[in-house]
Amino acid sequence: MRKAAVALLVLVTAAGCSLATEQKPSGEGQKVTLVTHDSFNVRKELLEEFQKSSGITVEVRKSGDAGALTNQLVLTKANPIGDVAFGVDSTFASRALNENVFQAYQSPDANKRYQVDDTNRLTAVDIGDVCVNVHTSGLKGVPEPKTFDDLANPQYKDMLVVESPATSSPGLAFLLGTVMRFGENGWKDYWTRLKANGVKVVSGWEEAYNQEFSGTGKGARPLVVSYASSPAATPDTKALLDTCYRQIEYAGVIQGAKNADGAKKVLDFMLSQKFQAEVPEQMYVYPVREGVALPEAWQKSAPLPGDPEATLPAQDVDRNRESWVNQWRSLVQG
Amino acid sequence: MALVPLAFLTLFFAWPVVAIIGLGVRVQLFDTLTSADTWSLVGFTLGQAAASTVVAIVAGMPLAFLLARCRLPGRGLIQAIVLVPFVLPTVVVGLAFRGLMPGGGVWSIVLANAFFNVAVVARTVSGLWASIDRRAEDAARALGATRLRAFTSVTLPALTPAIGSAAAVVFLFCSTSFGVVLILGGAEYRTLETEIYLRTVQLFDLPGAAALSILQLAAVVTALVIGAVARKRRQAALKLSGSKETARRPVGGEWVVVGVAYGVIALLLTPIVHLISQSSLAGFRALSSTGHDNSLEVTGFRAALNSMGTATDATVIALILGVLSSVALTRLGKTAEFVDVAMMLPLGVSAVTVGFGYLITLDALPGDLRTSPLLVPLAQAIVVTPLIIRILLPVLRSIDERLRQAAGTLGASPWRVWLEVDVPLAARSLVTAAAFGYVVALGEFGATSFLARPDAPTLPIAIGRLISRPGELNNQMAYAACTLLVVVTVAVAVLIERFRTTVEEF
Numbered sequence: 001m002r003k004a005a006v007a008l009l010v011l012v013t014a015a016g017c018s019l020a021t022e023q024k025p026s027g028e029g030q031k032v033t034l035v036t037h038d039s040f041n042v043r044k045e046l047l048e049e050f051q052k053s054s055g056i057t058v059e060v061r062k063s064g065d066a067g068a069l070t071n072q073l074v075l076t077k078a079n080p081i082g083d084v085a086f087g088v089d090s091t092f093a094s095r096a097l098n099e100n101v102f103q104a105y106q107s108p109d110a111n112k113r114y115q116v117d118d119t120n121r122l123t124a125v126d127i128g129d130v131c132v133n134v135h136t137s138g139l140k141g142v143p144e145p146k147t148f149d150d151l152a153n154p155q156y157k158d159m160l161v162v163e164s165p166a167t168s169s170p171g172l173a174f175l176l177g178t179v180m181r182f183g184e185n186g187w188k189d190y191w192t193r194l195k196a197n198g199v200k201v202v203s204g205w206e207e208a209y210n211q212e213f214s215g216t217g218k219g220a221r222p223l224v225v226s227y228a229s230s231p232a233a234t235p236d237t238k239a240l241l242d243t244c245y246r247q248i249e250y251a252g253v254i255q256g257a258k259n260a261d262g263a264k265k266v267l268d269f270m271l272s273q274k275f276q277a278e279v280p281e282q283m284y285v286y287p288v289r290e291g292v293a294l295p296e297a298w299q300k301s302a303p304l305p306g307d308p309e310a311t312l313p314a315q316d317v318d319r320n321r322e323s324w325v326n327q328w329r330s331l332v333q334g
Numbered sequence: 335m336a337l338v339p340l341a342f343l344t345l346f347f348a349w350p351v352v353a354i355i356g357l358g359v360r361v362q363l364f365d366t367l368t369s370a371d372t373w374s375l376v377g378f379t380l381g382q383a384a385a386s387t388v389v390a391i392v393a394g395m396p397l398a399f400l401l402a403r404c405r406l407p408g409r410g411l412i413q414a415i416v417l418v419p420f421v422l423p424t425v426v427v428g429l430a431f432r433g434l435m436p437g438g439g440v441w442s443i444v445l446a447n448a449f450f451n452v453a454v455v456a457r458t459v460s461g462l463w464a465s466i467d468r469r470a471e472d473a474a475r476a477l478g479a480t481r482l483r484a485f486t487s488v489t490l491p492a493l494t495p496a497i498g499s500a501a502a503v504v505f506l507f508c509s510t511s512f513g514v515v516l517i518l519g520g521a522e523y524r525t526l527e528t529e530i531y532l533r534t535v536q537l538f539d540l541p542g543a544a545a546l547s548i549l550q551l552a553a554v555v556t557a558l559v560i561g562a563v564a565r566k567r568r569q570a571a572l573k574l575s576g577s578k579e580t581a582r583r584p585v586g587g588e589w590v591v592v593g594v595a596y597g598v599i600a601l602l603l604t605p606i607v608h609l610i611s612q613s614s615l616a617g618f619r620a621l622s623s624t625g626h627d628n629s630l631e632v633t634g635f636r637a638a639l640n641s642m643g644t645a646t647d648a649t650v651i652a653l654i655l656g657v658l659s660s661v662a663l664t665r666l667g668k669t670a671e672f673v674d675v676a677m678m679l680p681l682g683v684s685a686v687t688v689g690f691g692y693l694i695t696l697d698a699l700p701g702d703l704r705t706s707p708l709l710v711p712l713a714q715a716i717v718v719t720p721l722i723i724r725i726l727l728p729v730l731r732s733i734d735e736r737l738r739q740a741a742g743t744l745g746a747s748p749w750r751v752w753l754e755v756d757v758p759l760a761a762r763s764l765v766t767a768a769a770f771g772y773v774v775a776l777g778e779f780g781a782t783s784f785l786a787r788p789d790a791p792t793l794p795i796a797i798g799r800l801i802s803r804p805g806e807l808n809n810q811m812a813y814a815a816c817t818l819l820v821v822v823t824v825a826v827a828v829l830i831e832r833f834r835t836t837v838e839e840f
Contacts, residue, residue: 033705038799041629061705063784067535072693074538075357079697081704095538166532167516203516206801210809211429217806226804233804284804322537333522 029055032262035082035254037069038062041282042275050269056262065169066092066249073101073254084263086125086251086270091172091321093122093250094314102252105264109271111288114248116314122250125270128285129228129305130173131244132160135215135237138222147242148181151194151223158198160223161212165325167203169247172321174225175328177245180312191331201332229284232295232302239302246311249285336662336673339655339719345699347680347716350691351547357694358544366545376549379525382440383509386447390504391497393448394455396595401456402463404592405581414827415599416453417770418606421777421823423794424450424513425801426816430605431518443523446514449605451504452598454721457770458500459493461763462728464581466492481587495728502561503724506554506681512780526550530684547687554682558675606820613817617810621818625811629803630796631789634815637796638822644782644792645775648714652771655715656722657764661752663723664730677723680716685780688713692785707790713781718771725767729760769830773823793819 029051034040040062051057061082063072070092073085077099088096093116096102102121114124132151134144142155151160163171179187200221202208209226212219215237228239251270253263269275276287280295286304287294294304366372400406401413419427427446435442466489474484510527519528526546533543584592621634630637659677663670680688692713696703703709733756741751779794786795793815800812 038802044631060789061787064535071535071538071690075690075693076697076704081693081697166536167528201522203519206425207429207432207517209804210801211432216809230804234806322539 029057030259030262031057031059032084032259032266033059033061033082034266035061035063035069035073035085037064037066037087039065039283040087043278043282046274046278049274050266054265054269056265058266067169070096070101074099077101077255080254080256082254083257083259084251084253084266086249088122088250088252089128089169090116090246090248090250090311090314091169091176091317093117094318096252097121097314098318101255103255103257103260105253105267107264107268107271109268109289111271111290114288116248116250122252123267123271124248124288125251126249126276126279126283126285126288127304128247128249129239129244129310130170130177130225130247131228131239131241131305132174133213133215133224133226133230133234133237133239135213135222135224137236138214144240145223146240148178148190151199151243152190152197154197156197156223158200159221160194160197160225161200161202161208161219161221162225163205163208164201164203165328168205168208170205170225170227172325173245173247175324176312176317177243177310179324180245180310188327188331191328195332199332227284228305229280229286229298229302232280232298233284235301237301239305241303241305244305244310246305246309248288248311336659336666336669339659339662339677340673342655343676343680343716346712347683347688350695351683351687352691353695354540354687354691355544355547358540358542358547360541363541363545363548366542367549372546372549375524375526375529375546376553378523379509379527379550380553382443382447382515382523382525383505383511385444386451386508386511387501387504389444389448390451390508391455391501393598393601394452394500395459395497396591397452397456397598398459398463399588399591400595401460403468403581404584404588406583406592410828410831411824412599413831414824415602415606416456417773417827418820418823419450419602420453420770420773421794421819422606422609422816423777423779423797423819424511425517425779425798426609426812427605428514428517429801430608431514434605434608439518440523442518443515446518447508447511449602450511450514451507452602453770454503454507455497455500457766458503458725458728459496461725461766462496462732463489463493464762465729465732465759495731498561499724499728502558502678503681503721505557505561506678509553509557510550510682510684512685526553527684531686534686534690543687547684551679551683554679555675558678558682562671562675609813610817610820612810613813614810616807617812617814618817620807620811621814625800625803625805625808629800629805629808630791632791632796634793634796634811634818637791637793637815638818640790641776641792641794641819642822644711644714645772647711648718648775648778649768649772651711651715652718652722652775653764653768655719656726656767656771659719660723660726660730661756663727664733674723674727678720681720685784688716688781689784707787709785710782710792711775713785714775714778717778717781718774721774722767722771725763725770726760729763730756733759765830765833769827772826772830776819776823776826793822 047058063069066087066089070088073096097117104119104121106120107123110123116122145151145156162174165172165175178190182190200212202212208224210216210218212221213224214220214222215234228244231237231239251267253260253267257263271289273292276289276292279285279287280298397416431442431446471484471488474488512527512531515523515525515528526549530543530546533539533546624630624633663674666673693704737755738751741755746754777794782792783795783798786792797812797815800808
């Protein structure tokens, strides 16, 4: 028995050694490194298909959220860790542009409607709206709320759970949504009303959606700040389309990329019909390309919110974010 | 001998950290340092860490007694259970505590931190306790001391170095705990660690982050120096012996302590059982897949294998570094304390700081380590090494120098002395240290999440990812993966326990 245990231990150690089993990617064709955030997802077969048709092997490197990604790109500006980046969103775009992290490239497939930069250093790839989600049967007979104002109505007392804008990206989007709706001077007033109406603040989406929200079966609150796309994965819920804030995710060819030509092809690939059609189910966001049909379940339960203007100018966000979050903090948590 | 670990530390810790802090050092530093907000952050950080440390020690001591001194059935399993909290991802434990204590608040932070760290106390203290010759205690008893008196005046002083060691580690872990504070603090309670993350990642306020990192370092160094001074006064040679003679069936009042220990185990099991109860058959089946809508790039089982492989590498590296440092520390004179404190520092510095530090420094090394899969076990080893030192050092220092001198006088070379005196006496602790290190590496999240590549996630990373995407299957799969992590941990611990008994028979 003991001998067996020792043998097993040795075996586990040997088999487990990750250094010994490391594999080198096959050296054929060229390689492009895509730097992105944790939420990036793409079907393996699609990448393989792209590899066959273009000869480019895409190596994906993920780290953290959109903020961590942008910061990483800025810090490694002098010696970039990749060729093309995906996932800098509207909140962080102006930071990336000011720091000159990306080089100009106009993809033939770029959707001009979502252009953020005159010199085309960033190209929109997908749209992700943050909206209040409602668990329809969790309302227990109360009619569904529609607008921001409704949420402060005593009818919905103790029903809403939101994420802190200090620690969560949907939380920040929701705060920005209220700034957009009520203006620089009115948003604090609105949050005072929300607070009086028993809004609950938690630190992250996981907790808000999986633990506090009644739509996922565990929590007690039927209203939660989540994404326009969430209802596609959670039955009996829907997004309140008048409470949305639009976040656009961009891709760009990194300044000083070792393989800039390859990077451009990868960017084109991300705008291609095939990639765009899979964006909803892979990343829970909406395609930017016109004429790409949403999956059937989405068309029913998670259509794209209509208002394309539901977003603040990137420079405003960049300039005021810290002070808004600080004001929010002392208002809601002070 | 201390040079190898120190060089490693410099390359993979000091250099990156200094570089990233250096980027942010501006005049503005003083504004941050003098603001009242900053000092309330420091106060809360240290306060919650101190409270968590006290709770962990109070809960860990009966366990240490049980593990070191009692020969009871199921001891191996208990040893394994105690390790489990350490591998569980903080996200999931945070959510479990949230479920068990819906009110949240400071107490849930303290308890969750203590939950993670009881193992440190139990393991570190029982390592020394099991090696202490029981006869001194028996002599005190024979001379008429009560059991309690014998404990407080004979055993406790002998254990102080290990308790001090454990307290230092727990304090560091708690003052840099991130996930727990984030989730249970409800975005209301903040620590230096969460604020550094916020400033670095969300606000790009590198000067602010640098100022806070410097404060964090200063606080950690102060705590370590106080710990080192306290330990030094207590350090004395003990008569160590093999474990066989020190463990026996508990008698009389000892049963009370055993009862308390079982109570602590029950408390430890509560969140674990809560987690396991959230997993489902569907979740387990899903482990062989990549989750709802391919949330993962590899299957759950593949992630588990990655975890084990990386943890093995990290443990091997950390054992080499840890043993070298510990041996050097017992031989060094005045510089020993300095080296000791230096090796502990990585536990007290934010993973974000180190992670971003890597980005701006490691490209200067050949082969651009920034993007290498090698970096994950290296970074884990940095975290594991101090733990190994903390377990080995009290034992090595307790070895009576006269034993070594005697061996030397009899003609043994220094190497031979080490092999014949130190190794047999420390072997048990070495295995303990290895098991503990392996488990810590298995559960490491902070640094790993920064460095792991998407095609090779570890299990904790996979869990974090599953739980952050919608879809009920992902949720169930995440909890099933937690259960898998628990099972792997228990299996490794039991296996190593068997291995350890084998070692002792040599």
